[in-house]
Amino acid sequence: MIKEALRKQRIETPSWAYGNSGTRFKVFAQPGVPRDPYEKIADAAQVHRFTGVAPTVALHIPWDRVDSYADLARHAAELGVGIGAINSNVFQDDDYKLGSVTHPDPAVRAKALAHLLECVDIMDETGSDTLKLWFSDGTNYPGQDDIRARQDRLAEALSSVYERLGDGQRFLLEYKLFEPAFYVTDVPDWGTAYAHCVRLGPKAQVVVDTGHHAPGTNIEFIVAFLLREGKLGGFDFNSRFYADDDLMVGAADPFQLFRIMFEVIGGGGYTERTAFMLDQCHNIEPKIPGQIRSVMNVQEATAKALLVDRDALAAAQRAGDVLGANAVLMDAYNTDVRPLLAELREEMGLAPDPMAAYAKSGYFAKIAADRVGGNQAGWGA
Numbered sequence: 073m074i075k076e077a078l079r080k081q082r083i084e085t086p087s088w089a090y091g092n093s094g095t096r097f098k099v100f101a102q103p104g105v106p107r108d109p110y111e112k113i114a115d116a117a118q119v120h121r122f123t124g125v126a127p128t129v130a131l132h133i134p135w136d137r138v139d140s141y142a143d144l145a146r147h148a149a150e151l152g153v154g155i156g157a158i159n160s161n162v163f164q165d166d167d168y169k170l171g172s173v174t175h176p177d178p179a180v181r182a183k184a185l186a187h188l189l190e191c192v193d194i195m196d197e198t199g200s201d202t203l204k205l206w207f208s209d210g211t212n213y214p215g216q217d218d219i220r221a222r223q224d225r226l227a228e229a230l231s232s233v234y235e236r237l238g239d240g241q242r243f244l245l246e247y248k249l250f251e252p253a254f255y256v257t258d259v260p261d262w263g264t265a266y267a268h269c270v271r272l273g274p275k276a277q278v279v280v281d282t283g284h285h286a287p288g289t290n291i292e293f294i295v296a297f298l299l300r301e302g303k304l305g306g307f308d309f310n311s312r313f314y315a316d317d318d319l320m321v322g323a324a325d326p327f328q329l330f331r332i333m334f335e336v337i338g339g340g341g342y343t344e345r346t347a348f349m350l351d352q353c354h355n356i357e358p359k360i361p362g363q364i365r366s367v368m369n370v371q372e373a374t375a376k377a378l379l380v381d382r383d384a385l386a387a388a389q390r391a392g393d394v395l396g397a398n399a400v401l402m403d404a405y406n407t408d409v410r411p412l413l414a415e416l417r418e419e420m421g422l423a424p425d426p427m428a429a430y431a432k433s434g435y436f437a438k439i440a441a442d443r444v445g446g447n448q449a450g451w452g453a
């Protein structure tokens with residue numbers, strides 16, 4: 073039963089995890105890094121090859137702009153993976169200094185909207201069913217712009233995108249506490265994202281990026297609430313110690329990841345309608361193994377969450393047995409699920425240890441030797 077649920081798990085990796093990345097201070101180059109979206113997809117296919125549960129890769133436009141998206145989708149299929157969410161990017165153009173869809177100038181708003189609609193065109197071409205929207209929009213200084221007018225502009229743009237969505241397509245609206253704007257952020261929290269999505273209808277849902285909350289925020293409460301309302305569209309998984317650190321999921325707080333997966337499963341969200349995506353950067357660690365480790369961390373948290381004896385938990389809760397209920401949860405969390413996952417992988421025809429199998433495969437030596445010349449992909453590529 074648990075194995076069956078784990079076998080069906082789907083975790084999406086992001087194309088940008090395979091390119092060079094860094095901090096505001098330095099982007100570190102690594103050997104073998106992809107030079108174009110085709111090579112990024114080839115690397116993503118390796119993560120799927122060794123884990124068996126990462127069959128799609130998210131694109132970020134324009135970082136992954138190509139002449140033919142249909143051809144890119146064909147390339148992905150040949151490598152055994154598919155195109156996942158299309159991520160819009162209205163934050164890397166001089167025009168967007170004061171915002172994109174909430175910019176005070178209608179011409180800039182029109183340009184941003186045109187980009188969002190182009191992303192839906194790309195969904196049509198690639199067969200992707202999910203558009204992910206994150207806006208860097210906001211203001212730095214009190215009085216800089218009208219908070220309410222910016223919400224109106226946001227609502228107008230979201231509504232135009234919503235109208236353009238085809239059958240079976242949806243958008244996920246992402247929120248983030250702050251950054252790059254520091255005074256007002258136009259979509260700062262799940263409540264704002266939720267309110268916009270509720271107005272629009274069922275094709276608009278909220279995406280929870282685990283790195284986008286204030287310290288101490290109870291993310292699993294947000295997950296439980298959104299699921300209850302049918303508004304949880306998916307996750308951008310990563311870890312944070314301070315702000316939007318984009319470190320490997322499960323690295324900073326594996327217990328939090330377990331609690332989130334526990335709510336996902338309990339709330340009926342463990343289905344293909346919830347997008348389990350990674351949104352990470354590997355600045356100092358090798359990228360493909362960084363993604364493999366992250367996928368394994370999600371699998372481990374999921375396995376533990378599936379192990380919770382829900383009948384025993386419900387009985388303890390009904391009896392008001394505080395310590396007993398807590399113990400049921402902790403028993404599952406403290407179980408070593410690595411042998412179970414190793415067994416499952418062998419049943420799936422995979423090596424029991426994906427990290428070791430990838431290291432042994434020789435893929436890294438091959439890309440490091442082959443990918444010379446050209447420009448490595450990185451932020452803005």
Ligand code: PSV
Binds near residue numbers: 160206316
């Ligand atoms: C913003 O911080 C974000 O989480 C959004 O998902 C972006 O599209 C992504 O990071 C880019 O790395």
Ligand code: MN
Binds near residue numbers: 206281308351
């Ligand atoms: Mn994100």
